[in-house]
Amino acid sequence: MKKDNYEAPNIELIQISTIGKHSILNMNTSSVFEEVExxxxxxxxxxxxxxxxxxxxLREKYREFKRNFTQDGIKTIIGYSYKTNYLPAVCSILKEEGAYxxxxxxxxxxxxxxxxVPGAEIIFNGCYKTKSELSKAVSEGALINIDNFDELDLLDEVAKNLGKKARxxxxxxxIMGSSSWTKFGFNYETKEAERALKEISKKKNLKFEAIHNHSGTFNVDPKIYSKSTRIIIELAEFAKKIGLNTKIIDIGGGFPSSNKLKPEYDIPGGSKYNEETLKSFADEVMYYLKxxxxxxxxxxxILVLEPGRAIVDECMQLISKIVSKKKDPKGGYNIVVDAGVNVLPTAYWYNFEPKIANKTNGIKKNGINGVRKTNGNGYNGGPVKIYGPLCMQIDSINESVNLSSTNVGDTIVFSNVGAYNLTQSMQFIQTRPAVILLGPHGSEIIRKKESWRDIFSLDTIPKRLSSKSNGKH
Ligand SMILES: Cc1ncc(COP(=O)(O)O)c(C=O)c1O
Incomplete structure (x- = not known):
């Protein structure tokens, strides 16, 4: 063999954490929602x-969530977290189910x-509410969870001007470690929360009802909720002593979904999600509440919960096409698909393991029993790196996953994408996809695919720059 033709073997440390046992076993197909013909x-x-x-x-997940947090002697209200997915169709379905x-x-x-949604069934949270927004919320009877002392004073003034008591x-x-969400609300440890209650007790225009905590998102440890419930109850006891009756205990959202966190965001060994998960969270809360x-x-x-991802993650899928593939210099294949972090931003936190869709009207199109044959492109399985369509190296969906094919034109399915992907999607380089509702009336379009004109519909060009008006170009 001539020296020039010699290729040195490429030996490299493969980190188990980036492959994961699910990726290796993930060779099954036909994973599109069963409603799709x-x-x-x-x-x-x-x-x-x-x-x-x-x-x-969506309806199943809502009912399952509510069932887990329902017990005799406690009135449970689900305040669906709009920011998680505010497709009007999603919010309407959940309203129909009874969600605030x-x-x-x-x-x-x-x-x-x-x-x-009646004003009385709106819970207004957040650290930035303007005077006119507060005014509207007070006049319509919404519950306003006050975030800070400035807001407390502003709200009192707004309510006074309206001549109406604010709920x-x-x-x-x-504090629960370095990632405590201390940006929001009054702190417990420094007794700021008690001070806020004292201030409220002096304000004639405020009608006290609730103590609220939202401790974080994708909490994997149920004990966070026992701590949260205990603290809220302790504050309710303090409130009672100073003449304030607490009606509502609101423990926020943050409950996990069945998505797999990347190891760097997960507990060592990886958190588990199964049918018992929600119950284990509910048990922590109910024990102290009772x-x-x-x-x-x-x-x-009255127990208020504000779930987002625990309800909506699993009710959505993102369908995408393989648009090109190339051999990775380090082995395996790189594929580019037409959906990137622009429409799947949660790929930064989750290990998505897409599957190849091969189902048409329930008939397996390719291969036997739904498993594709080797596709003649030299790909025989093995790790694939998935990139999105954006012109940025960081537009990477999965560093290493096994797919049953890498054929250009194949349709792949990302599951559990209902939370935070639409609301945090970007109009960067690409337009955003349509959304199809699969319901009792078959498939119905609930959001049109964006066109390039939609992206620029709010822009204007000053007349002096417009080629159409000055005819110079
Ligand atoms: C106040 C509040 N409630 C509820 C939620 C919903 O959280 P999740 O989707 O993790 O359940 C959030 C999200 O950050 C939030 O800020």
Whole structure:
């Protein structure tokens, strides 16, 4: 062999954490929601990428969540966290199920009202609420969870001007390690929360009702909620002593979904999610709440929960096409798909393990029993790196996953994408996909695919620069 032709073997440390046992076993196909008769037809009609929303799954997840947190002697209210996914169709379905709206901005507040959510069924959270927003919320009877002393004074003034008492709660935070969410609310450890309660007790225009905590998002340890419930109850006891009756205990959201966190965001060994997970969270809360019934009117506390991802993550899928592939110099393949972090920003936190869709009307198209044959492109399985379509190296969806094919034109399915992907999607370089609702009436479009004109519809060019007006170009 001539020296020139010699290729040195490429030996490299493969980190188990980036592959993961699920990736290695993930060779199955046909994973599009069962309601879809023909995924290729949907793509033909609405383009790729494409989001799918399963109404059945959404309703099931809502009911499962509520069931887990329901017990005799406690009134449970679900305040769905709009920011997680504010597709009007999603919010409407959850309203129909009985959910209140948990909003953190004027935009979300107005959306809730446009969907006929009564003011009294809106929980207004967040650290930035303007005078006019507060004014609207007070006059419509929304519950406002006060974030800071400036807001407390502003709200009192707003309510006074309206001649109407504002329904209020306080948001509290507590320390639980370096990632504590102390940006929001009054601190427990420094007794700021007690000071806020004292201030409220002196204000004639504020009607105290609630103590609220939202400790973080994708909490994997149920003990966070026992701590949160205990702190809220302790503050409710303090409130009672100074003449304030607590009606509502609001423990926020933050409950996990079945997505897999990347190892760097997860507990060592990886957190587990199964049918018992939600119950283990509910048990922590109920244990302390049941012991504190004496604090509440008629002995019945109102428990408010503000779930987002735990309800909506699993009800959506993102369908995408493989647009190109190339051999990775280090081995395996790199593929580019038409959905990147622009429409799947949660890929920064989650290990998505997409599958190849090969189902048409339930008939397996390729290969036997739904498993594709080797596709003749030299790919025989093995790790694939998935990139999105953006012109940035960081547009990477998965560093190493096994797919059953890498054929250009193949349709791949990302599951559990309902939370934070649409609301945090970017109009960067690419337009955003359509959304299809799969419900009792078959498939219905609930968001059109964006066109390039939609992106620029709010822009104007000063006349002096417009080639059409000055005719110089
Ligand atoms: C106040 C509040 N409630 C509820 C939620 C929903 O959180 P998650 O989607 O983790 O359940 C959030 C999200 O950060 C929030 O800030």
């Amino acid at each position: 023909d995924i290729e037809k949907l793509i033909e009609a609405h383009g790729s990428p494409l989001y799918l929303l399963s109404e059945k799954k 709206a948990e909003v953190v901005s004027d935009m979300e507040y107005k959306l809730a009202r446009s969907l006929d 209020v709660g306080i948001r509290v935070n507590f 012991k504190a019934k004496h604090l509440f009117n008629n002995g019945t506390p």
